[in-house]
Amino acid sequence: MAGVTLKTVAKAVGVSPSTVSNAYNKPDQLSAALRERILAAAQELGYAGPDASARALRSGKAGAVGVLFTDKLAYAFSDPYAVGFLAGLAEVAEEFSTSLLLMPLSSTDIAGGSNAVQQAAIDAAAIFCVPGGHPALEILANRGIPAVSTDRGDHPDLSWVAIDEVEAAAQLGEHLARLGHRDVAVLVDNAQAAGGRPMELTVDEVGYTDCELRIRGLQKAMPDARLRIVSGGHNAIASGLRGAEFVLDSQDRPTAIVGLSDVQALGALEAMKVRGLTPGRDLSLAGFDDIPAAAAAGLTTVRQPIKDKGRAVGRILLDPATTERQQLMPTQLIVRSSSGPAPRR
Amino acid sequence: MAGVTLKTVAKAVGVSPSTVSNAYNKPDQLSAALRERILAAAQELGYAGPDASARALRSGKAGAVGVLFTDKLAYAFSDPYAVGFLAGLAEVAEEFSTSLLLMPLSSTDIAGGSNAVQQAAIDAAAIFCVPGGHPALEILANRGIPAVSTDRGDHPDLSWVAIDEVEAAAQLGEHLARLGHRDVAVLVDNAQAAGGRPMELTVDEVGYTDCELRIRGLQKAMPDARLRIVSGGHNAIASGLRGAEFVLDSQDRPTAIVGLSDVQALGALEAMKVRGLTPGRDLSLAGFDDIPAAAAAGLTTVRQPIKDKGRAVGRILLDPATTERQQLMPTQLIVRSSSGPAPRR
């Protein structure tokens, strides 16, 4: 049963291996009758078609696109925003019958090379929300694998599909400033705080490029506001909850909380509920992304077209007809009931 | 820059290719000094480490697990239930630093072999909600790739992690029967109805194994009820909406609607809202899965431990210590406000 290769089939039929290969890959290179005969013999022998790895090696095409998907792969799926990106990407991948390879980014043994990013057989890669300077990015670059990022890089020849993070956050900041907010807590994703102990950070300690830019956008729009950057851990509802608790139970409570993702903001919403605080009245709350649950929760947020982002990344990676390798997607401030005028002191 | 291989590095350092290979894979097989020298030379030459495809070919390990993920890959991400499964699987994959290969199942050119399932370099596969008899399953079997399914198969040597679909559905059926329901519409995922035109089906026309079993469970629990099987298309909110519309606007409205997934049920909920129908009073509604949104919507449903399912599948595929290759997971009927007594005629 095992050990049946192209050669076995070729011998059985009495043709050359090349011909068997052609039977599978280039049907017009041999007579229909012979092809039938070969396929039948293959069936008989239990040959399941050309070996994937061998083909990949010889032809130089893996038939798969790698997805570098946030630090913790398992966390990625807890954010509908990330999932939306993946859905868009999958749509295009499906169209080009290409597989999607989700790679864990655990940075163990980077040098030794026993790393998924190092080992993965991929033709190209999509980089979603990976903190700048992550070793995996370097590995990818070293391997010479074309990549598209969801963050604008500084290299002019880097491909990306992104939003104007600074501008988008600035819009939100202006909205809050107009409402009179001068004391704002910002909830960010942070690996350091993942232990469970919420902590306050400086801008430079924020690892993720997009988060950093959003904070700068807020700062720009509300230059004389006090911005506290707080993290309760990875990007998840529980982290938002913890981060918000930390802030709400502190001596001087801010008048507004901004989650740099809706997921974080929804966590903060829970913390507010527990404390009997009404969003938009007692304290303003805003998020980022506009995931479906944000609408249901009445959350003010910044909408970005996430599925389109995924699709665009897919097109750049797979569709040769795509020439624009740097695409800026539109964003929109969505004002809902969770934001309101800052209460008087 | 390009064309740098093991050999190049070996020649540059003045050692054999085997030694360079060992420098990457078996550090204890050579002196630390030489290893340093080799790694340095590799760096210098721009060698990015052993080629993934070549390694996969020679060593027979691809370092990836395939995921056959529902018919339409893009649809899979619209159901939090499916995403939960993936999250659990990803967790285990990450632990074993194995990648996850999401394969599109579009069945084009199955015979020719230009198919993702045929071409994928994978060591094992997880089969999630793929209709029985799908050609991809046969391809997988032919290739001799070990697989774990989320449906119980009939072969005794097949691995699976599943729930007792019949029993789970029967519990829900009993609940509805006790409430006096005798006329129930069942919303199912169906590819035929994907065109946009909702349609009524027979049990045998339902493609998915799990759906079929759940219907049988309902039938078993409510033998003298009328069960109408209806589909509005693929598994998505919009399909549930369309299917429910079809049923609600028909001559004889049922007294209860069961979505065979929460996503479908949530779609039905929207259709009811539009028509001013209060779930649990005017008409009962139930789902399946217990996704987070179900709780928020007050949806009666059958809970299944989806993340654990994903984890269990991952363990069977990757952890040699796992011996139980067929695991039945528990389910639980969650009664919420969306189900109530059948109104008198």
Added chain:
DNA sequence: TCGTTTTTCTAGATCGATTTAGAAGAACGA
């Protein structure tokens, strides 16, 4: 000091296909 073990490294076969260049034969046009 000599045999033995251990460490360090290498030669050559091999994994399973695809590709390139070209041979053999059939069909064709004049």
Added chain:
DNA sequence: TCGTTCTTCTAAATCGATCTAGAAAAACGA
């Protein structure tokens, strides 16, 4: 009938590593 083109098929090189068995050198024990 002869040269040309087209179809159908093949031989041999190649993709880039890993593996097995074993050689050479170093370390060790008595």
